[in-house]
Amino acid sequence: MSIVFYAAPQSSASPVTCALLELGVPHERINVNLAEGEQRKPEYLALNPNGKVPLLVVDGTPLFEALAILQWLGDRFGVEKKVWPAASDPARLEALSWTTWGYVSFGSAVVRWFAAASDRLPAEQRNAAAAAAAMKDVQTLLGVLDGRLAPRQYVLGSAFSLADLVLASCVNWAQYSGVSLDGHASVKAWLERCLTRPSLQTPWA
Ligand SMILES: N[C@@H](CCC(=O)N[C@@H](CS)C(=O)NCC(=O)O)C(=O)O
Structure with a gap:
């Protein structure tokens, strides 16, 4: 191939x-x-x-x-590396849900916040009310992820998977952009665990 x-x-x-x-x-x-x-x-x-x-x-x-x-x-x-569930495994449904959630639901809220709040934009393009509303959504979504991770080491259970790599990339990028993870202890601890993975130690490669 x-x-x-x-x-x-x-x-x-x-x-x-x-x-x-x-x-x-x-x-x-x-x-x-x-x-x-x-x-x-x-x-x-x-x-x-x-x-x-x-x-x-x-x-x-x-x-x-x-x-x-x-x-x-x-x-x-x-699948063959055992970091992504097989098509017949119900965990595949969870892997698709959470990775899509990371990019679509969470990612778009972060982009909305950044577009309204970034100090890289001219002041006249910033919008404090829109930024506050978007950040409220971002924090609500982080709460959803925190709830998922509270009883688990990783998003699909006890083992690291590609779903964690995808989600950790989204959350790490949000944190880098200025989103606080304070108040989401399970997300913080999970992100630290994920970032010890050698493949995630060059996130800006
Ligand atoms: N939704 C696309 C976004 C891709 C994207 O925005 N790529 C940027 C780099 S971060 C790019 O290639 N920008 C070049 C341009 O817009 O001219 C994806 O996730 O693949």
Whole structure:
């Protein structure tokens, strides 16, 4: 199988970098220079019309969107490595739910908060009321994750899985962006456990 991974350091491609490392998947990595606009070249747009990284090209077929890539890596390589439940295992349903929750529900609330609060934006684009409402949602969602993790070491039970790698990437990125984990002791302890994993020690690769 030929896998080509189009990536950029410190980007949405980073969790895919970690997953490829965790699963030991042989691949060719091509760094796309985003500052130079390489993602908008016609040959790249032919593979990913969104002009974004990450992108995987598997035996010539493109696969874009980080979450889709991570879930596919779980299906294709994670089952045999015992870090992703088999299709017939009810835990597969939980793995799909929690990884999608991380990117879609939690991730979009963090993006909404960042877009309203970031001091990297011009002051006139910031919106304190929208930022407060988004942060309330982020904290509610962290409470949901805290409830899931309180009786468990990891999101699917007692063993680390690719679902933890995906979720820890989302939560670590949120924390890096300025979201506080205070008041979510189980999330904090779980994140520390996950970050000891060698594959997650280069989160900005
Ligand atoms: N929803 C996409 C987002 C990808 C994304 O926004 N990638 C950024 C880097 S973090 C990018 O390639 N930006 C280049 C551009 O917009 O020109 C995913 O998760 O794969």
